[in-house]
Amino acid sequence: MLNVTLTPLDLPFTKRPLANGLDVIVHEDHHVPIVAVNIWYHVGSKNERPGMTGFAHLFEHLMFEGSEHHNSGYFPPLQQAGALLNGSTNTDRTNYWEVVPTSALDLALWMESDRMGYLLPALTRARFETQRDVVLNERRQNYENRPYGLAFMAITSSLFPADHPYHWMTIGDVDDLRAMQFEDVQAFFRTYYHPSNASLTIAGDIETGRAFDLAERYFGELAPGVTPARVGATAALSMETRLVLEDRVEMPRLYVAWHSPAMYAPGDAEMDLIGELLTSGKMSRLYRSLVYEKRLALDVSAFQSSRELGSFFILAITATPGRSLTDLAALVDGELQLLADGGPTSAEMERVTAQAEAHFLYRLQSVGGFGGKSDQLNAYNVFRGDPGFFAADIERYRNADAPAIRAAARDTLRGDQRVLLSVVPRGQHALALPGSEPVAVS
Amino acid sequence: MTAVDRSRLPEVGPDPGFRLPDVARHTLANGLAVRTIEHTSVPVITIVVQVDGGTGADPADREGLAAITADMVDEGTGTLSALDVSDALARIGGEYDVDVGPDATVFMLTTLTRFAARGTSLLGDLVIRPSLRDADFDRVRHLRLDRLRQLKDLPPAVAERAFLRMLYGTHPYGHLALGNDRALRAMRVEETARFHAATFQPHRATVIAGGALSHRELFGVVDGAFGAWTGAKDNGHIPTAAAAIEPTARPPRLAVVAREGAAQSELRIGHLSARRNTPDYSALLVMNAVLGGQFVSRINLKLREEKGYTYGARTGFDWHRGLAPFSMQSSVHTAATADAIRDSLNEIDAIRGRRPVTEHELVLAKASLTRGYPRNFETAQQVVRGVAQLALYDLPDTYFEEFVPSTNAVTTDDVTRVATQYLDPGRVTTLVVGDHAAIDESLRGLGLGEPQLLPPDPGQMT
Numbered sequence A: 001m002l003n004v005t006l007t008p009l010d011l012p013f014t015k016r017p018l019a020n021g022l023d024v025i026v027h028e029d030h031h032v033p034i035v036a037v038n039i040w041y042h043v044g045s046k047n048e049r050p051g052m053t054g055f056a057h058l059f060e061h062l063m064f065e066g067s068e069h070h071n072s073g074y075f076p077p078l079q080q081a082g083a084l085l086n087g088s089t090n091t092d093r094t095n096y097w098e099v100v101p102t103s104a105l106d107l108a109l110w111m112e113s114d115r116m117g118y119l120l121p122a123l124t125r126a127r128f129e130t131q132r133d134v135v136l137n138e139r140r141q142n143y144e145n146r147p148y149g150l151a152f153m154a155i156t157s158s159l160f161p162a163d164h165p166y167h168w169m170t171i172g173d174v175d176d177l178r179a180m181q182f183e184d185v186q187a188f189f190r191t192y193y194h195p196s197n198a199s200l201t202i203a204g205d206i207e208t209g210r211a212f213d214l215a216e217r218y219f220g221e222l223a224p225g226v227t228p229a230r231v232g233a234t235a236a237l238s239m240e241t242r243l244v245l246e247d248r249v250e251m252p253r254l255y256v257a258w259h260s261p262a263m264y265a266p267g268d269a270e271m272d273l274i275g276e277l278l279t280s281g282k283m284s285r286l287y288r289s290l291v292y293e294k295r296l297a298l299d300v301s302a303f304q305s306s307r308e309l310g311s312f313f314i315l316a317i318t319a320t321p322g323r324s325l326t327d328l329a330a331l332v333d334g335e336l337q338l339l340a341d342g343g344p345t346s347a348e349m350e351r352v353t354a355q356a357e358a359h360f361l362y363r364l365q366s367v368g369g370f371g372g373k374s375d376q377l378n379a380y381n382v383f384r385g386d387p388g389f390f391a392a393d394i395e396r397y398r399n400a401d402a403p404a405i406r407a408a409a410r411d412t413l414r415g416d417q418r419v420l421l422s423v424v425p426r427g428q429h430a431l432a433l434p435g436s437e438p439v440a441v442s
Numbered sequence B: 001m002t003a004v005d006r007s008r009l010p011e012v013g014p015d016p017g018f019r020l021p022d023v024a025r026h027t028l029a030n031g032l033a034v035r036t037i038e039h040t041s042v043p044v045i046t047i048v049v050q051v052d053g054g055t056g057a058d059p060a061d062r063e064g065l066a067a068i069t070a071d072m073v074d075e076g077t078g079t080l081s082a083l084d085v086s087d088a089l090a091r092i093g094g095e096y097d098v099d100v101g102p103d104a105t106v107f108m109l110t111t112l113t114r115f116a117a118r119g120t121s122l123l124g125d126l127v128i129r130p131s132l133r134d135a136d137f138d139r140v141r142h143l144r145l146d147r148l149r150q151l152k153d154l155p156p157a158v159a160e161r162a163f164l165r166m167l168y169g170t171h172p173y174g175h176l177a178l179g180n181d182r183a184l185r186a187m188r189v190e191e192t193a194r195f196h197a198a199t200f201q202p203h204r205a206t207v208i209a210g211g212a213l214s215h216r217e218l219f220g221v222v223d224g225a226f227g228a229w230t231g232a233k234d235n236g237h238i239p240t241a242a243a244a245i246e247p248t249a250r251p252p253r254l255a256v257v258a259r260e261g262a263a264q265s266e267l268r269i270g271h272l273s274a275r276r277n278t279p280d281y282s283a284l285l286v287m288n289a290v291l292g293g294q295f296v297s298r299i300n301l302k303l304r305e306e307k308g309y310t311y312g313a314r315t316g317f318d319w320h321r322g323l324a325p326f327s328m329q330s331s332v333h334t335a336a337t338a339d340a341i342r343d344s345l346n347e348i349d350a351i352r353g354r355r356p357v358t359e360h361e362l363v364l365a366k367a368s369l370t371r372g373y374p375r376n377f378e379t380a381q382q383v384v385r386g387v388a389q390l391a392l393y394d395l396p397d398t399y400f401e402e403f404v405p406s407t408n409a410v411t412t413d414d415v416t417r418v419a420t421q422y423l424d425p426g427r428v429t430t431l432v433v434g435d436h437a438a439i440d441e442s443l444r445g446l447g448l449g450e451p452q453l454l455p456p457d458p459g460q461m462t
Helices: A055-062 A075-080 A102-117 A125-144 A151-159 A174-179 A182-192 A208-219 A268-279 A285-293 A325-342 A346-362 A373-384 A389-399 A402-412 B065-072 B082-091 B113-128 B134-151 B155-168 B181-186 B189-199 B215-226 B281-293 B298-306 B334-354 B359-370 B373-377 B380-392 B399-408 B412-422 B436-444
Strands: A014-017 A023-028 A034-041 A084-089 A094-101 A198-204 A240-247 A253-260 A297-305 A311-319 A418-425 B023-027 B033-038 B044-052 B095-100 B104-112 B205-211 B254-258 B264-274 B310-317 B324-333 B429-434 B452-454
Touching: A014 A208, A023 A208, A023 A373, A034 A102, A034 A373, A055 A084, A055 A094, A055 A125, A055 A182, A075 A084, A075 A102, A075 B359, A094 A102, A094 A373, A094 B373, A102 A198, A102 A208, A125 A174, A125 A182, A125 B264, A125 B298, A125 B310, A125 B324, A151 A240, A151 A253, A151 A311, A151 A418, A198 A208, A198 A373, A253 A325, A253 A402, A268 A285, A268 A297, A268 A311, A268 A325, A268 A346, A268 A389, A268 A402, A285 A297, A285 A311, A285 A325, A285 B082, A297 B134, A311 A325, A325 A402, A325 A418, A346 A389, A346 A402, A346 B082, A346 B104, A373 A389, B023 B215, B033 B215, B033 B380, B044 B113, B044 B215, B044 B380, B065 B095, B065 B104, B065 B134, B065 B189, B082 B113, B104 B113, B104 B380, B113 B205, B113 B215, B134 B155, B134 B181, B134 B189, B155 B254, B155 B264, B155 B324, B155 B429, B205 B215, B205 B380, B254 B436, B264 B310, B264 B334, B281 B298, B281 B310, B281 B334, B281 B359, B281 B399, B281 B412, B298 B310, B298 B324, B298 B334, B310 B334, B324 B334, B334 B412, B334 B429, B334 B436, B359 B399, B359 B412, B373 B380, B429 B436
Parallel strands: A023 A198, A240 A418, B033 B205, B254 B429, B254 B452
Antiparallel strands: A014 A023, A034 A094, A034 A198, A084 A094, A253 A311, A253 A418, A297 A311, B023 B033, B044 B104, B044 B205, B095 B104, B264 B324, B264 B429, B310 B324
16 A cells, blocks of 8 residues: 555656667666666576586676677776766676766767677786786675674575585685686676676666667667576475584674565565565564564564565574573574464554655655666666566565565475574684584675 | 777776865854755755864873764664664665774765755754763773774785884874774773864864755754764864874884784885875875885785785875875785895885986876866765865865866976975885794895894784
């Protein structure tokens, strides 16, 4: 029961594929003289294989090193034109974006099309090796040298079997990165980086007709490529798994993870709202009970990590000094059981639906960047084949009523099919949940 | 359509015209300064309450007082408990945020336009009349003590704390907002009440409201929420502005916080350098962009792209009202620690004249700062934050208009002059949070003196 009638929630667009298969989507917004160029390649670490991980992400780095007709860094010409730019990789997709003054739209499209069509002639062994070092540093900084930084690795490798595409981290295994062959990197580009596996959104201060003309002009000449076969895989847990990881941390933290409905599947929006109900704000069930009232936990968070092949729902709770993870686990279980038995109250539903509505609106504020309108249109197009899924997306949240949420909690948050990971200070294995097996990650 | 010419990059056209936000100024009868901005793209409104006094207003033995007081603001007001406040904010889809800076504390609420009056009124109640109950205080204080403990495991936070202390000593800018363990343990809720009474006064605050309403409507909403604010009568001791206190000069140092077995070394290199109101602000921005302020800067290209030492390295000025640091920050592979320091110092030195900024670098830096300027005005939140900065640093209403011309007026000579004047490799303090045993010997070879080993919790040192 979202109150959408009072606020215009709309994301209009025009979509037209080029002859080579590139999807082009245009959205006009003339408030500020800027245009967002946003490209998604439907490739992520799920397209890798065991022993050859880290390609998709390393590739994102190589895309900034130069292409045949601009054989030097990708940043200087665009920054000189006043652009903001970046890219990111996850399990399912890789995205690249520029936000440019309207006057530099041609430049951005030239640059993006050149690296889509003509990257390999400029990709040298030296560039590959330098960027591999940069990635190894990124890995040290963001995972190895960060408290709890290896927890996700431990969780996904336990949730998913060794041959499942979500088993490994997008950043890749150190050994795989070191063993990576230049020829394999080139082959990866040929397979996944071409118009038939990409989606281009141009959003902002531009007329629709002119945007399509420009897209045709810069991208129309590129060879189509072969649409790669979709990856399919399923995973399920048959029991509860208890793991312990020793880390350089002061406070023990418990992670609980479950398989959950895939992105946009029935139950996905419900799980998203369950994350809010449990841990968003002081009134949320777990925060209120464990942080606010009992003061047993320092922080608690839970969220649905929506993925293409199957999602996971992760809850993390950090104990205050001297408190036991075992006690916390029992209290968390009690709250989860209450939600599965009784469902949310009407007051809770009013709160989370108001927040959901607001978030849809807030997401309409920016044309570019991660999560901006151009990024959303590409997400809907790549994962749903329909950039117009915005309205249906809101509908999913509108339909997520109390009974649906209760059902999702009951189906997903099962005590007998989950991974429990205790992250404890080094040398203090005893602080983990009883029966936890040490897990080795690096 | 003609075929694309790939022999050269397309020309970039002239910068598109752009209407900067029109900022209206008002003053309420109680002395509260109000600024409003009409921003109509999406039915959203952002309100900022900026109060004079941030971490720099913490009493010497009560580091963290400003931040915990700000944290207490949404813990209840009038008949509303902390839970009620949280519920009320959620019901208007509100995003509430507090930022305790060195000179000011900023409360920000973003909500849907249709909740403008309700949201602003709630924000007013919170800021003007927080309950400051002892039970809430005790809980909040313990959460902050525990967070302080957690920060000991986070290399960037450890580095930040130690580095500020090394640069400033006991000066009020010399600590993080969170404060330290000893001070937090000693603090009492009455002290937050006194701090609130002294600093949360209408004549010490500015409210900025921007969103899809007219100036008149925005003003009405703010007036309704803040018009009756009188401030405490007996407002006690108003802290001396940190900006007015001159930091004492401290000798250059090289120091290490040991983190056994660390995969990377967290680096900070810098010294106190400039104030936000310096007439050389534009030249310093351009100089920093060339040196380490953007991806294609000298230091990032050297350490990341050429040497592969790091995922990224950057330099920057911490702009305060008072004297604040210029510093280089990076996290580098342990084995590359000494080399990364050497290369960074070399770049800091070179831009002062040995390898002055080139015309090409200058053009690139200025263009990257100016041509993308309009994108800073896309959302109500961006605009309101921008206007809050003008208020904080007493910048003129014409600041936004002047930004592009004054940046474009910077010359290569200006850059070399400010680099010489504001950067001094002979004066830098260098801090490493890393594997002491692995790096100690190589650090000795840097010629920066004997590396000093700091205690593991450098927040406590003086």
